[in-house]
Amino acid sequence: MIPASFDYVRPESLEEACRVLGEAADSGDDVKVLAGGQSLLPLLRLRLAYPSTLVDLGRLPGLRGIDDRGDHVFVGALTTHDEVLRSAVIRDRAPLLALATATVADPAVRHRGTLGGSLAHADPAGDLPAVALALGCVLVARSGDGEREIPAADFFVDYLETALGPGEVLTGVKVPVLGPGWGFHYEKFHRTAQAWAIVGVAAAVRRGDGIVEEARIGLTNMGSVPVRAGAVEETLRGVDLASPGSDGTADPIAQACARADEGTSPSSDLHARPDYRRHLARVLTRRAVRSAIG
Known part of the structure; x- marks a missing residue:
């Protein structure tokens, strides 16, 4: 058309x-x-x-590039997905972003699409909004009145709607650098390589002294905005990683991940009904968490 x-x-x-x-x-x-x-x-x-x-905005100067700033990596809004993937800084300092970006569409799209554009588009089926939410990214916007920072938790307002004001431009993303002990994984179910995720899970898990000390789980396409699987995060905290379930008791990781769909509002469309998306969220969260734990 x-x-x-x-x-x-x-x-x-x-x-x-x-x-x-x-x-x-x-x-x-x-x-x-x-x-x-x-x-x-x-x-x-x-x-x-x-x-x-x-x-x-495609030719605006100063909105492209990746800068390691110690406690976070700053990624310019016009930085393409391909540039993110090829960045040694991203692979080393923000591996969850690299893992999820590798699943975005196909190479042709990744050479043109941008990180800022993906986040500002705010499609709940997009891979990167859930990653930004799980990592606690901060989005930087500029208007005629100056610059302001918007936490990812406040940025996504509704389907294809963000907290950006009418005269604001997203200029970059602050991606927190998580310290030692963290493991990451992005798990996604989609029909073809080019298709949007039916459900995706961004998992970051911190281990220490044989237990899960902290977990951050972002869900793709489980509502009108990306959501955190708060029930899973809470239940995983303190889980003993020493051969869970080997003594005949229920696997605590599986039990925690079975709560992945709590508090979500998945849509119904040509690709999946809500009950199927809920099932996928539970299964994919378990896979993502186990991979993140290692």
């Missing part, structure tokens, strides 16, 4: 982009931001989105 007509603007600076977005919002225009375009363009072609103005 052919997209509906729209005005196209390509600002030359971040300041100009913020001004254009603010003016469009003040005039009541429906404006969309284009980064890599791998999520937005299909919506335009199917006319599921029909903005009056499209603001292309």
Whole structure:
């Protein structure tokens, strides 16, 4: 299909982009931001989105790159998925982000799609929002009024809706560097390599003295926004890792992960019904946690 007509603007600076977005919002225009375009363009072609103005940020300077800042890694919003995957800093300092990014669509999409665009698009079936939630990432936004930081827990508001204001541009992501003892895994079920996740699980588990000291579990496509599996995280804390279940008792890891769907609101669509997604969440969480524990 052919997209509906729209005005196209390509600002030359971040300041100009913020001004254009603010003016469009003040005039009541429906404006969309284009980064890599791998999520937005299909919506335009199917006319599921029909903005009056499209603001292309693809050539803005200063919004691309990966910087190790000690307690966190800063990733520019226009950094592509492929650049994330090829980064030794990401592999060493933020391995969960690398693991999940490797499952995003296919190489063609990963060469064009961006980390910031994926997060700002806020599709609950996207892989990276759940990772940002599990890691406790902080998203940095800029407007004409200055810069502000938005925790991932507050960033995703509803389906395809974020906390970004009308004149704000996502400029980067602070990815916390978790210390020794942490293990990571991203587990995903999808129909084909290019398809969205039916369900995905981002798991980060910290071990110490033979027990689970902390767990962070982010769920993909189990609601209108990415969600934390709080019941699993709470139940896993303090679990003894010394051959769980070998004495004939129930496996405490399996018991904890059986609570993965608690508090979720999975949707029903052509790909899966809610009860199937709930089943997948429990199974995939168990796999992800075991892999993260090692």
